[in-house]
Amino acid sequence: MTDAEIIAEPGVPQVIISREFAATPAVLFRAYTEPDLLARWIGPRGYETTVDVLEPRDGGRWRYTHTVPDGDRYSFFGLYHGDPTPRQIVQTYEFDRQPGHVYLNTITFEARGSRALMRQNTVFQSVEDRDVYVLGGMEKGIHVSMAKLDELVTSLQQ
Amino acid sequence: MTDAEIIAEPGVPQVIISREFAATPAVLFRAYTEPDLLARWIGPRGYETTVDVLEPRDGGRWRYTHTVPDGDRYSFFGLYHGDPTPRQIVQTYEFDRQPGHVYLNTITFEARGSRALMRQNTVFQSVEDRDVYVLGGMEKGIHVSMAKLDELVTSLQQ
Numbered sequence: 397m398t399d400a401e402i403i404a405e406p407g408v409p410q411v412i413i414s415r416e417f418a419a420t421p422a423v424l425f426r427a428y429t430e431p432d433l434l435a436r437w438i439g440p441r442g443y444e445t446t447v448d449v450l451e452p453r454d455g456g457r458w459r460y461t462h463t464v465p466d467g468d469r470y471s472f473f474g475l476y477h478g479d480p481t482p483r484q485i486v487q488t489y490e491f492d493r494q495p496g497h498v499y500l501n502t503i504t505f506e507a508r509g510s511r512a513l514m515r516q517n518t519v520f521q522s523v524e525d526r527d528v529y530v531l532g533g534m535e536k537g538i539h540v541s542m543a544k545l546d547e548l549v550t551s552l553q554q
Numbered sequence: 555m556t557d558a559e560i561i562a563e564p565g566v567p568q569v570i571i572s573r574e575f576a577a578t579p580a581v582l583f584r585a586y587t588e589p590d591l592l593a594r595w596i597g598p599r600g601y602e603t604t605v606d607v608l609e610p611r612d613g614g615r616w617r618y619t620h621t622v623p624d625g626d627r628y629s630f631f632g633l634y635h636g637d638p639t640p641r642q643i644v645q646t647y648e649f650d651r652q653p654g655h656v657y658l659n660t661i662t663f664e665a666r667g668s669r670a671l672m673r674q675n676t677v678f679q680s681v682e683d684r685d686v687y688v689l690g691g692m693e694k695g696i697h698v699s700m701a702k703l704d705e706l707v708t709s710l711q712q
Binding site for chain 1: 565566567568613615632633635636642644646648654656657658660675677678679680
């Protein structure tokens with residue numbers, strides 16, 4: 397298993413995450429755009445995740461909710477700009493605990509032989525918003541989600 | 555007339571434009587969200603501008619087209635994330651000559667006595683995209699559009 401690389405430069409309102417998977421872009425695309433598959437990998441272990449809406453088309457909406465073990469809930473939601481494809485997904489992103497703070501997320505999948513490189517490029521309205529995201533446990537969360545995604549796509553690929 | 559301030563720092567995928575107008579946030583909001591008003595100020599002088607779609611609501615679409623004097627046309631389009639209000643408009647942005655390159659644009663209007671400060675914060679997927687935007691005549695275009703907007707909102711305010 398390879399670890400995700402996370403780039404968050406000082407003073408730049410951006411985070412770039414990249415990781416290689418033992419799966420094709422088509423399989424990764426399924427894991428990002430099929431509600432039952434997305435619910436299996438997005439977010440921390442031990443949380444219950446429901447995908448409330450997922451409309452992978454230009455102008456479509458998406459929303460998922462995590463329920464933490466004490467019963468508390470929080471949601472992320474947004475819109476797809478352009479039709480998502482196994483090459484590129486572009487989506488807006490908002491966290492319900494930070495209303496009005498919006499990110500733009502671009503996810504690309506690039507074939508590397510029988511594997512694929514996933515790259516997630518997130519840009520924020522400000523460096524402050526980026527720092528809230530990074531300091532809010534993003535790094536641990538990303539590594540956990542990416543490990544769960546790895547397990548899922550490896551099993552789907554077989 | 556005050557000039558727009560434009561901030562585009564090296565190595566940062568962002569442009570911030572700010573300018574004060576002799577109009578309230580409500581009047582500025584109308585100029586951004588009513589198709590016939592928007593067509594009167596957006597873009598260079600001497601171009602014909604049509605607002606093809608403008609749905610100022612969460613998930614709504616927008617699109618406008620410039621026709622240059624030689625008959626060539628180009629369009630900008632995107633989606634509204636969240637309901638636009640006289641406080642904040644958040645929209646995705648794409649130029650039809652650069653398909654798949656998307657910006658996130660946040661426009662805020664802040665009352666300053668009988669005037670208002672407009673702030674447009676644009677973040678790009680990369681510094682390269684930001685530089686294409688800046689080098690593509692953005693600065694001149696912004697100053698012209700802002701001068702036209704100033705004339706429009708000053709007349710509406712009276």
